[in-house]
Amino acid sequence: xxxxxxxxxxxxxxxxxxxxxxxxxxxxxxxxxxxxxxxxxxxxxxxxxxxxxxxxxxxxxxxxxxxxxxxxxxxxxxxxxxxxxxxxxxxxxxxxxxxxxxxxxxxxxxxxxxxxxxxxxxxxxxxxxxxxxxxxxxxxxxxxxxxxxxxxxxxxxxxxxxxxxxxxxxxxxxxxxxxxxxxxxxxxxxxxxxxxxxxxxxxxxxxxxxxxxxxxxxxxxxxxxxxxxxxxxxxxxxxxxxxxxxxxxxxxxxxxxxxxxxxxxxxxxxxxxxxxxxxxxxxxxxxxxxxxxxxxxxxxxxxxxxxxxxxxxxxxxxxxxxxxxxxx
Amino acid sequence: xxxxxxxxxxxxxxxxxxxxxxxxxxxxxxxxxxxxxxxxxxxxxxxxxxxxxxxxxxxxxxxxxxxxxxxxxxxxxxxxxxxxxxxxxxxxxxxxxxxxxxxxxxxxxxxxxxxxxxxxxxxxxxxxxxxxxxxxxxxxxxxxxxxxxxxxxxxxxxxxxxxxxxxxxxxxxxxxxxxxxxxxxxxxxxxxxxxxxxxxxxxxxxxxxxxxxxxxxxxxxxxxxxxxxxxxxxxxxxxxxxxxxxxxxxxxxx
Numbered sequence: 001x002x003x004x005x006x007x008x009x010x011x012x013x014x015x016x017x018x019x020x021x022x023x024x025x026x027x028x029x030x031x032x033x034x035x036x037x038x039x040x041x042x043x044x045x046x047x048x049x050x051x052x053x054x055x056x057x058x059x060x061x062x063x064x065x066x067x068x069x070x071x072x073x074x075x076x077x078x079x080x081x082x083x084x085x086x087x088x089x090x091x092x093x094x095x096x097x098x099x100x101x102x103x104x105x106x107x108x109x110x111x112x113x114x115x116x117x118x119x120x121x122x123x124x125x126x127x128x129x130x131x132x133x134x135x136x137x138x139x140x141x142x143x144x145x146x147x148x149x150x151x152x153x154x155x156x157x158x159x160x161x162x163x164x165x166x167x168x169x170x171x172x173x174x175x176x177x178x179x180x181x182x183x184x185x186x187x188x189x190x191x192x193x194x195x196x197x198x199x200x201x202x203x204x205x206x207x208x209x210x211x212x213x214x215x216x217x218x219x220x221x222x223x224x225x226x227x228x229x230x231x232x233x234x235x236x237x238x239x240x241x242x243x244x245x246x247x248x249x250x251x252x253x254x255x256x257x258x259x260x261x262x263x264x265x266x267x268x269x270x271x272x273x274x275x276x277x278x279x280x281x282x283x284x285x286x287x288x289x290x291x292x293x294x295x296x297x298x299x300x301x302x303x304x305x306x307x308x309x310x311x312x313x314x315x316x317x318x319x320x321x322x323x324x325x326x327x328x
Numbered sequence: 329x330x331x332x333x334x335x336x337x338x339x340x341x342x343x344x345x346x347x348x349x350x351x352x353x354x355x356x357x358x359x360x361x362x363x364x365x366x367x368x369x370x371x372x373x374x375x376x377x378x379x380x381x382x383x384x385x386x387x388x389x390x391x392x393x394x395x396x397x398x399x400x401x402x403x404x405x406x407x408x409x410x411x412x413x414x415x416x417x418x419x420x421x422x423x424x425x426x427x428x429x430x431x432x433x434x435x436x437x438x439x440x441x442x443x444x445x446x447x448x449x450x451x452x453x454x455x456x457x458x459x460x461x462x463x464x465x466x467x468x469x470x471x472x473x474x475x476x477x478x479x480x481x482x483x484x485x486x487x488x489x490x491x492x493x494x495x496x497x498x499x500x501x502x503x504x505x506x507x508x509x510x511x512x513x514x515x516x517x518x519x520x521x522x523x524x525x526x527x528x529x530x531x532x533x534x535x536x537x538x539x540x541x542x543x544x545x546x547x548x549x550x551x552x553x554x555x556x557x558x559x560x561x562x563x564x565x566x567x568x569x570x571x572x573x574x575x576x577x578x579x580x581x582x
Contacts, residue, residue, distance in 0.1 A: 272436070
């Protein structure tokens with residue numbers, strides 16, 4: 001796909017999808033016309049206002065999920081030099097799920113506690129992965145091996161906890177499968193701050209990060225502190241992913257697909273890829289949420305089901321068209 | 329600005345093992361200086377120390393009169409390792425642009441960055457590879473891209489670890505001519521090599537390294553002597569004379 005065409009498509013898609021997302025829902029009387037009333041400065045009823053705010057929170061939550069996961073995935077693919085690296089490979093999703101299940105186990109299932117517990121769980125498991133990586137010898141491969149091992153171990157514990165707590169976790173059911181349907185406004189604010197701050201940090205570091213494609217030794221010869229930049233990326237990705245998982249649960253495929261779709265469309269320079277991946281991830285997540293609400297207005301479908309269903313064919317198509325080691 | 333690389337009494341200890349010991353030499357501007365020696369002699373370690381990748385345990389390395397340890401010299405050094413280290417999922421053009429890090433302060437690549445990448449690519453005959461993924465390249469093509477990544481920085485000192493490895497004879501000749509042309513412009517070029525017959529052709533000065541110590545430094549004809557190399561490499565060599573060039577090659581006979 002032409003670079004400029006892709007970029008224009010993404011830039012147009014984002015505001016368009018946000019408008020569509022605000023205009024659709026179970027209450028059909030609040031629709032695009034209601035949005036025009038807002039734009040024209042006309043007064044809305046209290047119920048209309050409440051519904052628009054609710055949809056806005058949901059839409060922004062989807063956007064933050066795509067935002068955080070896409071740049072975390074991109075950064076991890078870069079520093080681990082592994083095209084299959086994504087945020088969940090370092091144990092963050094399973095850790096967050098463990099944190100949530102623990103709140104139900106101890107009977108503190110208030111949304112705020114659930115949210116904080118998810119972040120603590122994700123970061124705690126990530127620290128275990130980091131410790132194991134230190135023992136194995138810190139390198140891109142060891143962090144992936146440690147991440148996979150810990151993810152599977154924690155997932156086993158989670159399965160036992162889910163079975164044990166089956167009757168109590170109805171409230172967390174959608175969260176466990178990845179959904180923005182029940183996100184609360186304060187959760188959105190709490191999650192957005194670390195996601196945006198970490199992204200800005202990586203943006204500041206993106207010139208150094210770009211040199212890692214040359215290999216650690218060459219990057220060092222260029223004057224880059226490779227260990228520090230790698231540690232910063234891992235910590236930023238961990239915090240950002242933990243915040244996203246705490247917000248919407250483990251939403252799959254975005255962290256892998258969005259950076260890849262952007263990469264195949266516009267090239268491999270990190271500085272250009274970072275904003276484009278974020279745009280792609282946000283568009284994908286909002287589009288997935290819109291599809292859920294159109295296709296299944298009554299029963300919520302997990303976001304992951306749609307992101308994977310939507311992202312996989314696009315990714316395979318682009319890979320077949322642009323890769324195969326045949327070049328562009 | 330022309331740069332002398334002045335190495336004095338350098339010692340490198342890695343994981344408790346002495347890799348380089350009391351290494352001293354001077355490479356002058358306009359000179360092609362080649363380090364030779366058996367596998368494990370410390371050639372790559374020495375080049376990495378010069379590139380600032382490995383910290384020296386003791387001694388001094390001065391580049392353009394500046395101490396490498398305290399000041400760093402990344403802006404004037406171009407370094408290419410022996411094997412292809414570039415991410416296979418990266419496009420050649422993006423890798424070469426990334427290698428321009430520190431040359432300009434712009435956040436995004438500038439027109440000057442692209443112009444320099446195209447200039448060097450033309451010099452090495454790799455413009456047709458620019459839009460390819462590094463993983464799709466042959467070893468020889470990858471090697472040329474590595475050398476290009478060192479050259480796009482317009483360095484004053486060029487450090488190339490085995491620049492002729494993986495290359496066919498046409499590209500070996502291309503690189504040797506290029507190194508000669510760059511040295512005539514005043515670049516200080518330090519390489520390592522196992523291709524002793526080629527070293528004799530393109531180098532001005534040769535350093536023979538063995539077990540981390542300098543055996544001798546001098547003109548190729550002074551260092552690449554049959555008796556000396558047979559002792560250091562512990563193998564029999566044949567002295568062949570072709571087109572007024574004496575070359576030493578190993579023999580397959582007992």
